[in-house]
Amino acid sequence: MYHLRRGPMLGVSFGHGDEKCGARLRFLNSGFEVSGKSLAPTVFALNWAAFGSIDSNDAIQPGSIHNAFSNIPAVDLALASQSAILVDHGDHGLFGWIGKDLLVDTNRRELATRALVAFAERLANSPRGRFPRPKTKIVTENSSAARFVVSRLAPGHRDAPHEQNAFFPPVVGTSLEQRRAFAATAPYTEEVSFFQWMRGMGVAAPLSAFK
Numbered sequence: 001m002y003h004l005r006r007g008p009m010l011g012v013s014f015g016h017g018d019e020k021c022g023a024r025l026r027f028l029n030s031g032f033e034v035s036g037k038s039l040a041p042t043v044f045a046l047n048w049a050a051f052g053s054i055d056s057n058d059a060i061q062p063g064s065i066h067n068a069f070s071n072i073p074a075v076d077l078a079l080a081s082q083s084a085i086l087v088d089h090g091d092h093g094l095f096g097w098i099g100k101d102l103l104v105d106t107n108r109r110e111l112a113t114r115a116l117v118a119f120a121e122r123l124a125n126s127p128r129g130r131f132p133r134p135k136t137k138i139v140t141e142n143s144s145a146a147r148f149v150v151s152r153l154a155p156g157h158r159d160a161p162h163e164q165n166a167f168f169p170p171v172v173g174t175s176l177e178q179r180r181a182f183a184a185t186a187p188y189t190e191e192v193s194f195f196q197w198m199r200g201m202g203v204a205a206p207l208s209a210f211k
Helices: 002-006 017-029 032-039 106-124 144-150 161-167 176-185 194-200
Strands: 042-046 069-072 084-088 094-098 136-140
Touching: 017 032, 042 106, 084 106, 094 106, 094 144, 106 136, 136 144, 161 176, 161 194
Parallel strands: 094 136
Antiparallel strands: 042 069, 042 084, 084 094
């Protein structure tokens, strides 16, 4: 329900009424896997260690790129400046995001871009015969187009540390100062987090990994 109320079919951040109607029709006509991603996006983070000493000019094959990405929760805490992520939002498209720390290194920026495009190509063909074929958009941190990724991730930067640890395990061990610094630079939003939404209904949210 949380994903449904904030997503493209009902959410206020995704187009006008006609676009929402179109999103609902595509959702109803999609297969199980694609419709699930259209409701709650799947997010993948680029693992730099998987590349080793690869150069930005080396070929990256879509069939072998999956080992370089790991699945992470769809929370805005994933938008670290040293990260590159890909959001698969089902029928709504594939959206890559490159952090600003990667932009200053031309080799890493080009490698991240090519890796995101290659992995998006792989996802666009999975499941087989995926239709309509999703479009891919690559954006960078702090750009105007970054909203295509930011709006698809649940806000978690205002949650308490123990809630962040439960929803987004990669931040376990991060200092309070680092979390405050991230929250200070996170895009402004009036949208409530999952924990805030649950508390608003008078229900305690389970401290389990965010899906």
